[in-house]
Amino acid sequence: MTVDTQEKKIIEDPGIDQGAAKLTPEKIAQVINTTLGTENLARLYAYTKTCVHCGLCSDACHYFLSHDRDPKYSPVGKIKNTLWPMIKNKGKVSVEFMKEAARIAHTECNLCRRCVQYCPFGIDTAFMISTVRRIVHKLALTPQYIQDTAHSHAATMNQMWVKEDEWIDALMWQEDEARDEFPDFRIPLDKEGSDVYYSVIGPEPKFRTQLIYQAAAIFHEAGVDFTMPSGTGWDNSDMCMFTGDFEMMGRLKRDHYESAMKLKVNKIVMGECGHAYRSVYDMGNRWLGWREMPVPIIHSIQYFYELLMAGKIKVASTIDKLATFHDPCNTVRGMGLHEMGRAVAKAFVPNMVEMYPNREHNYCCAAGGGVINCGPPHKMTRVHGNKIKAEQLKATGAELIVAPCHNCHGGLEDIVHHYKLDMEIKFLGDIIYEHMVKTKAVEE
């Protein structure tokens, strides 16, 4: 514990530190009071007034469990050190306090909502931490790395500063590559009236281009009538949701949906990303005042499941390694896709073993909720904060982790590496692409 405290002190973040240098107590009080006084009042009131300070949420939190049950890492402990003093002192808190609150809210909570399932009242701690981040955002105290991605969203409508020509080029490059394998292969751009609009996250064209190849290859093999947009809207990711820049979150989601609507598609299928699903299905649409989605949105887990069940993709070979399935927070606690994910994984990797806890009770990867996006300065916070995940993975004895979420991959890779677990991590797309029947491919 002492090591921890020291470690915390040396974590410097230019976003937090330089932002704090410009703050005054008056500005802090004004921002806190206008935010707490005008936004999401009912939930905030209900959550703060209902809490009986019992600490029953603690066992839900991977940070708490990984730090030998240190109560300052418990969900309610984090609220005690962020939101409570803001409310109690009517916004009169110090600059130092706000720096600490920014650090806690951005790097010690993944907004995974596991604690919501542990609170007997269902108090949404993630919502309260989001509110803290919203205040942090308005005070310009957001950690530098994630703020950079939010700036990118604002300037380019995607997370990774990808320019339009680079985006189109990335797709055409993958189309070109794939034609060696599938002679008739296309990634159709802006094809009006397609059945499926496929959207991805910024990092895919930037440095995980093979994921676009794989998904398109699966669609091609399954005979899916799909398209991808040439203009903005293709990036379904949303760091603004995590920084509390909800205005920008709304713009991003509107752009995403409108781009699909312009192409008159039947549905949007999105890649294997957890947080983006939360943004398009839960947060962004609400900000825009849309109860239902203007275009149905389906996560890859579900779409792959449907293709498999309909016999449109078939299993050619299986992986004989012992594997385990990691449920991403945003696809289980966000949509209950755990059984579908397992069914797809099991079809290709029959030798599956469960990690415990699993399904909607799975431990978070500690990368999600924008924590990994806070960048290298905070890497060890999440790696040390998820020792419990390493133990949980190790206990399975598996060699392969199937994890259908980008953030989970990032987080699990760091954990596997740091705790020397010797496990491989794959997306569903990885294993389907590699092991499906390829009737349309050139014969080797």
Added chain:
Amino acid sequence: MSMHTLYNLVTGPLAWAAFAIFIGGMLAKFIYLTYLAKKKDPTVFAYLSTKHVIRSWFMWSVPFVAKNWRLRPLFTVVTFAFHISLLAAPIFLMAHVMMWSEGVLGISFWTLPDQVADWMTVIVIVCCVYFAVRRMIVPEAKYVTDIKDFLMLILVALPFITGFLAYHQIGDYKVMIILHIVSGEVWLAMIPFTWLGHMILGPMVRGYMGSEFGAVRHVKDW
């Protein structure tokens, strides 16, 4: 002031005031939160689903269904025994029901055998001690506990302690019964102004979260 006048005061105007504050306060809390949600948080109503509200209430009201109840058997037994006794003993105690039937309401309803009510009283007191000790020794509870949380437990325990002593005629009965009534009235009146208000807010939050998990996210919330 004679003991008799004092008795009349605490069972008369003070009792009326306590019940008025309790019922009025709880109603006000319900109405305020509903109004606030309608005005400032309309997505709460957009996703409210009766089926999932009830499902969530039910799943969390049965011991050992929710995962967190199963993780901590002792706490679960204590909290259920506590809450059931806390509600049942005062409402169904023969002596209380008689006051209703002979007094304002003029109606009589089912009562608990005195012995059962007596045990329930003991349960409430013992559970309060358990909660207090837990707040002192369990780190995650201790970390978020302050003096008010202990006062809350004393507030809840006092009517039961005095009731127990009065029933068993330990100490001066007349003094004890007045202390019992007054502490009960203070308890009732304080509910809307403290976290004891989870009595009304708890089911509201639970119902909302049950809807979010059930109707929107299609996943269990227990």
